[in-house]
Amino acid sequence: MNTYQEDITDDYQQYSEQDYNVTIYAGEEPNITEFHAHSIILRCRSQYFRTALSSNWAEKENGMYILRKPNISGKIFQIILRYIYSGMVNFNKFEKIEYLEFLKATDELAFDKIRDYCIKIICQETEILFEIERFSTMPPRILELLLQQDKLELEEIDIWGYLIRWTYAQNPTIEFEPSKWTENDIEMMKDTIENLIPLIRFDNISYKDYFEKINPYEKLLSKKILRYYSNLNSESSELDSSIITQKDLFYSLFLNWINKKDNNQKSRKFLQYNFKLLLRGSRDGFDGNAFHYRCDNKGATIIIAKIKDSKQLVGGYNPLDWKGRNSKSTTDSFIFLFDDHKDVNSGKIGRVIHTKHAIRCYNNWGPIFGAYNSLAMSNNLAMNQNGEWSSIPPIPSSYPDLNIPNKFEIDDYEVFQVIKK
Template sequence: MDPILYLEILKNFETLLTSKKNYDVIILAGEEQHQKELYAHSTVLRCQSNYFDTAFSSSWAEKRNGKFIFKKPNISPYILEAILRYLYCGKINLADKNGTYILNLLVATDELDLYSLGEYVQEFFIKYQYQFLKNDPIAILEIIFQHETFIKLKDYFLEIICQESDILFGTDNIQALPAQILETLLIREDLALDEIEVWNNLIVWTHGQQPTVRKDPSKWTHDELALMEKTLSHFIPMVRFHDISSKEFYNKVLPYQYLLPEKLRQEILRFYLVGDIKKIGSYPSRTLCNANELNSNIINAKYLALFARWIEKKDKVLKRMSHSFNLLLRGSRDGFGAKVFHERCDNKGATIVVAKIKETHKIVGGYNPLDWEGHCLKNTPDSFIFLFESCDDVNAGKIGRVIEAENAIVCDHSWGPLFGRYHSEFNSNDLSMNDDGKWSSATNAYPNINIPRKFTAEDYEVYQVVYHIG
C-alpha cells in the first residue's frame, strides 16, 4: 500500500481525536487536582483494545447523557493522552521522556491490554533507559515482577544485575529486596558474585527482615535464632557451599552454623575434610568460573563479568553470559618464568592475563583473543590491555583497545605475555613480562592508559576464556 494513502487516513483519525467531533466517551484520567477529562470514540477504542471492547459491552459500563464515563485515577492524563493518540493514529513519542514516564506508560499498556505497544515500550526502555535501573532498582524490579507481560524487561534487568551485581548486592538496597526477587537472582548461574559474598549478603538481607535480632550470632537467644533460621531457611539450598573456601567458611559461615540444617553441615565437613564429593546441594557452580579455582587475591567474579563485556565490546549487559574463565597459571603457585607461562598457556586459545602491582592497589593485564604459541607477531583487532587504579573498585577500570592490529600480540618463548609493538627507546612493549618475572610498559600499539613504566607483580594469573554457544 502506498504510504501516502494510509498516512492520509491516519491524519484524519488524529484530527477526529483532537476535534472531539461526535465523541461518546469521557475518560476521567488522574485524580483530584491532577484530574483531566479526555474525549474519545467508543468504536475506535473497541477496535484497538480488548480491554475497551469488553468494558463497553459490559453491564457495569457507566453511561451519562448517552456517553460512556470511564474513571482512570491510576493513569495520569499525560499517559492516557499519549495512549489515545497511539490508538487513533499509531503515533507515540518517547524520545524526550524520562524513565519514570516510560515505566508508567508500560504499566498502563498492561492494564489496557495493549500488547504490541507494551512490547515496543519495553524494547525502547531496554535500549535507552539502562541507567534508570541503577537509580532505583528496588522500585523498578517490584513493578516489573507485578506484571507478567513484562517478560523482556524482566529478563533484561535481571541479566544486568547478575553481571553488575553491585547494583544491589553489597548495598543498602539488599535489605529491602523482596524475597521473590532475591530467590530469582540466587538460583541463576550467571550471578557475578563470589559465593562467600552471596552468603554475606544473605545474612545482611535476613537481618533486614528481622531488625530486632542482634548482629552478633554468639549472643542470640533461642528465639532470635529461631527467627533468623525461619527467615533464611528457604535460601540456604541456593548457596553453592562447594564454591566457598575452607578459610572463608571458617571466618564467615561457621559463626552462623546453627542456621544450617544438620545434614548440610555434615556434607560441608565431608567436602572440606574428606574431599570425595565435588558438589554440595543441587545447584552447580555459577558459570563464570569455579570459585575454588578462582580463589584469587587479585580479582573476583565482578571482574570476570566486566572482562566478558569488554570481550564482547558491550558497555551494557550481554545476552546471557557467553564466556567462562578457567585458571591456567598463578605465579605464586606455578612460577613467574617464561617457560612455565608457555607450558601452561600455549595452545589454550583466548586468555586474560591479570597482574597485581606490588606495594600498590593497582591491577594491570590484557586480553589475547588468539593464543601464545609460536615465535611471531599476531594480528587481531580484538585484543586490549587494562588498568585498575584500585583492586577494591571494579568500576575504576580503564581499557585500551589495540590501535595497531598487526602488532597486537607478540609470541616469544623467551618472554612471558607480550602485548603490542616493541619500543626500542624504552626496551619494552605496551605490556610485557620478561623471563625473570619483571614487568614493563611503553605505549606503542595500544592507547596510553597510564600503566607504570616498570613494576614488579605481587602475583599474576592467566585465565583461559571459554566460549559457549547459545
C-alpha cells in the same frame, strides 16, 4: 531526548471533539476526568479496546460507549490518549512516579510497544523506578517484565535486594528477620516470590554476596540454587597473588575491564570469572619456556608484573591463548599500568586499537602484546626468552601509549587463567 514516536498517519493527529462516540472516565472521586474518543481509532490501536467496545462488554448510553478506568489517573490517561492519536510520548516531561503508573496502564491496555520503550528507559535510568517510595506497589506482572530484561543496569545482588524489599511489602505482617519466621510466614513469602526467583541470575552473584545477603533467605530457595553455592567457596573470587595487596578491589576492577565496563558501572550483562593462578615467576621460573609450559592451551589469561625498584604494576589481558607462533587478532585484549601497586585507583587501561596484531605468540618468549618488529625490537608489552621485559610501541601501535618504561626488570610476575563461572 526520550521522545517516543510511531509512524501514525496525519489523520490521527487531527483529533477533535467532533463526532466522538466514546466517553471515558479516568480516575477516582473526587478526581475523575472525562475524555472523548472515537471507537474506530481505539479499536485500531489496541486489542484491549476491541474487546472493551465489543457487543459483549460495552456499556452504552444514548448510543454512546461508556468506559470507566478508575485505576488510571486523568493525567496518565491523557498521555495515553495523545499517544493513541499521535503515536507520540514525551518522557522528558514525566515525573518519576508517573513511569510506574504509565507502565501499569499501558500493560493493562495492551500497548506493548510503548510499554517496552518505557521499560528500556527504566533499564538505563533505574532510579526512576527502583528508588521511589511506591516501588513496593508495583504489580508482579510489571516486576516480572523488568526482571526479564538483559539490559537492566543494576548489579544482580542489588536486584535481589529490591526483590526482597518488594516481597516484604506484599507481606507487611512478616518479621524482617528470617530466623523468626513461622512456617506460615515462609509459605506466604514463597507464594509471593517463587515465580520471580528464577529470574535472578545467581551465577552473576559472588559467594561472598550470597553468604551475606542471600543465605539468610535460604528457605525461599530451590535445592538447585543451594547446591550451586555449596560447590563454591569464599576464596573462589579472589586473586591468589603475592604481588597485589588489595586483592578484592583489583579483582573487581579486572572484571570490569574484561566486561568492558571501564566506568565501574555493572549491569546484568556483567559476566563473572574466576582467576586461577597458573604461574608465579619466583616459584615457576622467569623464562619463556616456563611461561609456555604452564600457560599454553589454557584459554584467556591476565598477566600482572611488578616493576623492580618502583611501585608500578604492568600487565595485560589475552582473551585467546598463548599457543602457536604467530600474531592473533582480537577486539577484547588490553594492557594496563598502575603507578602504585597498592592503589587500585592509579590504574590506566589501553584497549587494543589495531586488532590484527593484538597478541603475538612466540615459542620461547613470554607474553607479547602488540606487533613485534624484530629489527626495531618493538612491541607494546613483551617478555623475551630470558625474562627481560620491554615496551617500545611499534608504528602503527596496537595499543595506546601508557608510558610503560621501555626496558625494565621485574620483582615478580603472575599469570592467571580467566575462567567463566
